[in-house]
Amino acid sequence: MKLIYSFREGAANMKDLLGGKGANLAEMTKLSLPVPQGFTITTETCNLFLKNGDYPEDFGDQLREKLHELEDASGKQLGSIGNPLLVSVRSGARVSMPGMMDTVLNLGLNDETVKGLISQTEDERFCYDAYRRFVQMFGDVVLGVDHDKFEEALESLKEKRGVKLDTELKAEDLKELVSTFKKIISAETGGEFPEQPALQLKLAIEAVFKSWNNKRARTYRNLNGIPHDIGTAVNIQSMVFGNMGETSGTGVAFTRCPSTGAKIFYGEYLMNAQGEDVVAGIRTPEPIDELEKRMPEIYGQLFEIKNILEQHYKDMQDLEFTIEKGKLFILQTRNGKRTARSAVRISVAMVAEGLITKEEALMRINPEVLNQLLHPSIDPKAPLKVLTRGLPASPGAATGKAVFTPDDAVQMVEDGEKAILVRKETSPEDIHGMHAAEGILTSTGGNTSHAAVVCRGMGKPCVAGASGVIVNGKAKKFIVGDLTIKEGDLITLNGTTGELILGEVPMVEPKLEDEFGHLMQWADEIRKLHIRTNADTPEDAEVARHFGAEGIGLCRTEHMFFEDDRIPLMREMIISKDNPQARKRALSKLLPVQRKDFIAIFEAMNGFPVTIRLLDPPLHEFLPDPSDTKKTAMLAGELGMTYEEVRDIIENLHEVNPMLGHRGCRLGITYPEIYEMQVRAILEAGIECHNKGINVKPEIEVPLVSDVEELKTVKKMISKVADELGEEIKFKYKVGTMVELPRACLTADKIAKEAEFLSFGTNDLTQTTYGLSRDDGGKFLQLYMENGIMPEDPTVTIDRDGVGALMRTCVSLARKEKENIEIGICGEHGGDPRSVEFCHEIGLDYVSCSPYRVPIARLAAAQAVIKERRNIAELP
């Protein structure tokens, strides 16, 4: 088994085996670019080592062989006093995990070889600096000695010498430091620093392998959905030095601008410096253009190489180079990270340049990054004081003054200020405050919590479940770490990253360029899924149409009831629960209000279907909390009832598990007047719009159906109302159901017999399939994700094994019964790219998502088609 490949033996398409860095070093070698030579130990070796706790049998032989090859090529030898070979040892997995694993530089130095290096370079200070850096790095990374111990020794020496900068230390000082560092290592590990370069190499490789499983690497993989079992390769490469004087230097460059996407050579470099100096930001690097003036030949060579690389890889490249005594070396190339704007512009430009196809352009863009184009974002150059991190529940960024009640939010906005609403968790009662606020911060609740869902719909940033924040609503303050934030203090939310930031921060406003339009058009040409939106108001519907929504997949009628002028009527209706007369009276007042809402929505969605869900939440959500005696008393006053009467009714509506309680069609069946009113409002609105020449396509959706008999019962109510309106209904409408319970999936054939459409409510379906309440899951989900028990949050991406299996069953049963039944999805997953791909795979007709995610869904739907084509093309 071949465990090690020299750079000459590899190629770019061997990433799985050689890692991204190794494969690219090999590819550049093939392109005859000036790459310091070396070899790559395969990811398979890593996996075997981690599994067995030891190297494969003939690893030592292979390593010796490759080392000899490298020594022969360079004319240097590892451990040679005369002409010592120094190497770097770097990790490099299939997927880039920047900074997550360990690196050792200058390996091969010891008290003897350093002398050889001095005689070669004639620069004692440089050599001892390299040596002390190596001992420090080896001590930290390989031997596990606390990094700070070395820093303390360095600081203490600088103090002793009365200097401020590392560079002010002399060769002698650095030599002393090497000795001090070795003493620290002895004291901390109880063993000696290994002087033999061969042993250094063996230990360093081992340390890189082991770093694959360190905590930050595991966390990174969990967060980025990278499997834990692919392992890392290790690259052993001859050292080149950018810090060997004024004809040496090092830099980083991009073949196009990673920020704007402009077709310019973009980069920075530092003369007489090492790569880490550029990255660490201690000295300010110069723009790459300056290099042209300073070293025109080198610049010309670099410019040519960047063109070769971009043409070769057909993508914007991020390259690292070093100039050692006037000689250019390329240390690394990879596809460059870029902003959303840059990604879109580069992709579209490369199609125009004939470098890539439209399909390739579409595949280049991670749909999620479009969020950056649609929401304000924090200026990437701004310094931030991040206080804590919660869930990135709704993207975008906002600054405002902290407020703790919805009323205060409204007041603050009326006073002309911007507000950030801070709550433990939000409820439908807070909706006016959420409307007024710029963004929402909650200390509990997950990605599908009320705050998260509502904010995404509104396009406002939300940081949810920030468990580091302790909210004291009564005292109008919150505590985070040792800091107390009071009402009126400025804070900033980054809903894209989940960060809570102290104070005000400069923002970048989104701008949609032409390229964005091109890309979306290409996506629309390719995708098969229709994209609808979840919108409860005419305003939301307008926004979604602007983003390309082809209808409404979910209009939640209850949100209409929470508005200030409606909630009293709703409460009157609920409180008169055992008095059908009074209930009907209250409902008759709600009827024109709902009708008006629907008219406006039909107008906004002229020609497109509008799926309207009948009342879903349990009634107690519309009432004050009974422990809130003031509000309860106020309500009693409004309704002309005693406090006790109202309190008793509210308490009677209390449920142990409201999620599994008296809601959805169960409500509609027990209180038929409510659904009858809603159906009448829908149909009357349809009539009015139709008569005005608007093309209305209502789809009446029955929620929480667990058995076809429930659907039948509600259909009878709908028919009754429709019969009353009779001839006036001159448009077609559909009646269907939301599929949000496992039982609905399992009996979908029976349900399909009665339904004209099905729409997956995957929020609730996920909750019931997992037995997991989105409101309560925060207490353990975080730990589950960190420990890999749940590699990803099923409330964000559809769980294919469980929820997905039920969805497949549903689609197959339903289509067997009724081949062309319309099936969509309206849960939050409808805007998640990987879930959109799954929906395409199982043959849904549409996905529906919040307005701001419509472009993301359009792109994801196109990518799903392309991936499918590629998979089919790959079949034998």
Add this chain to the structure above:
Amino acid sequence: MKLIYSFREGAANMKDLLGGKGANLAEMTKLSLPVPQGFTITTETCNLFLKNGDYPEDFGDQLREKLHELEDASGKQLGSIGNPLLVSVRSGARVSMPGMMDTVLNLGLNDETVKGLISQTEDERFCYDAYRRFVQMFGDVVLGVDHDKFEEALESLKEKRGVKLDTELKAEDLKELVSTFKKIISAETGGEFPEQPALQLKLAIEAVFKSWNNKRARTYRNLNGIPHDIGTAVNIQSMVFGNMGETSGTGVAFTRCPSTGAKIFYGEYLMNAQGEDVVAGIRTPEPIDELEKRMPEIYGQLFEIKNILEQHYKDMQDLEFTIEKGKLFILQTRNGKRTARSAVRISVAMVAEGLITKEEALMRINPEVLNQLLHPSIDPKAPLKVLTRGLPASPGAATGKAVFTPDDAVQMVEDGEKAILVRKETSPEDIHGMHAAEGILTSTGGNTSHAAVVCRGMGKPCVAGASGVIVNGKAKKFIVGDLTIKEGDLITLNGTTGELILGEVPMVEPKLEDEFGHLMQWADEIRKLHIRTNADTPEDAEVARHFGAEGIGLCRTEHMFFEDDRIPLMREMIISKDNPQARKRALSKLLPVQRKDFIAIFEAMNGFPVTIRLLDPPLHEFLPDPSDTKKTAMLAGELGMTYEEVRDIIENLHEVNPMLGHRGCRLGITYPEIYEMQVRAILEAGIECHNKGINVKPEIEVPLVSDVEELKTVKKMISKVADELGEEIKFKYKVGTMVELPRACLTADKIAKEAEFLSFGTNDLTQTTYGLSRDDGGKFLQLYMENGIMPEDPTVTIDRDGVGALMRTCVSLARKEKENIEIGICGEHGGDPRSVEFCHEIGLDYVSCSPYRVPIARLAAAQAVIKERRNIAELP
């Protein structure tokens, strides 16, 4: 299509088409028994009529033809003045639904034909009595006139005549009543009473058909799991009269004693009476033995017939007979309802007599009725204040609060109380209240009265005809002696002795007769399912072993924590949530307590497996409600903390949907110390028992697994504890999981890879599959059942379509991965006979149920095997 069969044309095996009554009348006709002739309109006709709202096309022709046959056979004609034919019109479905549907007697009478009857019978009073009864019954049943109107007219005439009894009214009076009744009908319906017998017949048949869908029939079918679409047949039969003087009579008899099962001829009769007089319990009938003295020949003939019928049907028969002027007629035979004791004794005796096989004997017993044999009776040593004595109409004993209407009974049970329903007499309208109540007390009526028959069927105690009791239903009280018992007062019934007892009384365990043992042994020989029990205490385990449990399928460890001496430790553990030190201290105090519990349980289950579930419920269940400031303050005092601290911790543990929250293995994973303590307690108890020579078979069960990674995580904890105990563990134990979430079913292959056993927790699985909380479902489930939206309660019987589909998927995936994996069920369904049958069908290894249901499960498991064999035998 043949819509009507004369009795000569049918047979006992045509029950689906002719109904039970019709098929048995035909069978008796074939046996040449003296059955009044007639014909049966098929159930198919009923279904067509109910579907189309009208009779099938040639129904009229077929009816005329059969009527002519009957007229020819009897020599009488419907509507003839000279020799009028009178008929009864009775419903009769495939399944007996006593008293649920309508009956019309004496049909064919009008002002003309009554004269013919008088000239034939020479008994004017009898004839007008028959006539007024007919008009009354027809008015009530067919024309929908309120029953009470007729009763009022009758009472008012009696007052006018100054008489007390109906029998004191003269022929003239009764003739006047006929005319009064007809006027009532005109006034109430706006139409005339139909004089033409052909029209009477047509309307009566229609009324019987329609009565299939009346509310009490639907309720009865819902309660008894009878389908709504099988329809009823209608039997038209020549009238015979038991009230034509002193050589006429009527009675009801059983071929063996329905109460004890003794092989004696058992029954009651009344001379000069109609059948309804016996059933209504207005006059007290005489025992059947008396008939031998009074009419020895008739008795002899009847005795011979009962032997023929029992030998023919090979089951105890319940027969109705009428003697018309010295001539015996058999009006009906059917398998007799019986007490559990009687059922067991008769079945076992019939096997001994060679009448039936063991399999048939097992199939004869409805497993549910074994409840009667298993439930406690009144402690014979207890001092009793016996208030009065009635008939011992249905055995068993019960205590509850007196209620006087069926609605109040339902209400009281919903309020969590036990109710005894007290009525003058019961009617089919009371059925929902009888279901809710623990037992029934009536002040009139005999052993075959409605109350008695229904209670025996339900296995509830009934004291009937307690004439010492004066019931005042309106005032909601009854008087017995000089004592007044009001609604809510506690009373006790002894249905085995007929005693009514004041207050609550101690009960003793039942003693099982030999026949029960035989039956259970036969069941054990046949069944394939093992039967375990759900037991949390050594006491429960003992009871279950006594009833034949073969292990514990579910031992809930949390129940142990609720006991007085443990709950403070549990609370200490929970409150010290963020202080692992304090938590471990509290847990170390709980360890010996749990170990002791497990030792006692292992001892009780020596040699049998014991499945122990690790902690499942959310922690807040162990804490006081935070609104209970007193208890919270007390707890704070006990723990040496401030009130606010404790309150905040409790509030922080509050969950929106605890059922879907932080519980089960989610708790175990976030607080590993808890599970580690429990595992240690189990294993240490095992070591101690094993060393004492007890054969311990612990099965450690991980609750609420939704993903195999959870199970893996807990398994690691278990291994850690087991490794610590090391060599000391000299017995085998299993680690497995409860399957109670849809996702666990859908990923059962992955879970099975890690689990040594699976156990369905169908309570939670039903809740999540339906999205239905058992705590909150009451608000709509009742309505759902009444309206047939849910034909049966899925929390009682496994829902095959939804939950059952998931269970099948689970079994199939798990067995594909691990062929011999042990799979059981421990939800409440494990004791429900139909669910047991399903568990057998899908190939489970065991069912586990509460101790008292173990014999029920044993029998149900045997029946499942027999049914399967029969189904296989029936395959073509």
